[in-house]
Amino acid sequence: MATGGDDLKAKFTTFADFGKNDKTKTGRMDSKQATKMLKEANIIDGKKYTSNAFDITFTKAIADRQKKSDPNYPKGVKTINFDGFADLLDLIAGETKKNSADLKAAVQGLAGPKTEGTTNGFLTTAQSP
Numbered sequence: 651m652a653t654g655g656d657d658l659k660a661k662f663t664t665f666a667d668f669g670k671n672d673k674t675k676t677g678r679m680d681s682k683q684a685t686k687m688l689k690e691a692n693i694i695d696g697k698k699y700t701s702n703a704f705d706i707t708f709t710k711a712i713a714d715r716q717k718k719s720d721p722n723y724p725k726g727v728k729t730i731n732f733d734g735f736a737d738l739l740d741l742i743a744g745e746t747k748k749n750s751a752d753l754k755a756a757v758q759g760l761a762g763p764k765t766e767g768t769t770n771g772f773l774t775t776a777q778s779p
Contacts, residue, residue, distance in 0.1 A: 666683055680729045
């Protein structure tokens with residue numbers, strides 16, 4: 651049985667690798683992927699916590715890791731690994747005055763990346779409406 655941390659890591663990996671092929675899967679997440687995940691978890695709601703505020707927090711999480719001389723965060727890196735994601739959720743909790751455990755539970759409750767509202771450029775004539 652997976653523990654809460656294992657489930658959170660599984661969700662992180664699912665969103666980080668969403669839309670990538672086997673050669674490009676890195677297990678790291680950029681700001682766009684993290685924004686998608688947190689919007690689907692209703693952490694970024696556009697009112698109390700916006701995507702602009704999140705982008706600043708995302709950059710701060712990377713900078714904090716670099717200050718700790720984490721070898722996974724060399725200068726110029728723009729992605730986070732799972733440990734950085736856990737730190738990111740803690741930073742968001744501090745900024746939004748929410749409990750970090752509640753934010754993690756919201757992410758764990760996600761079914762997976764949604765594809766609603768996306769377009770498919772490869773529709774054939776038989777598939778088009």
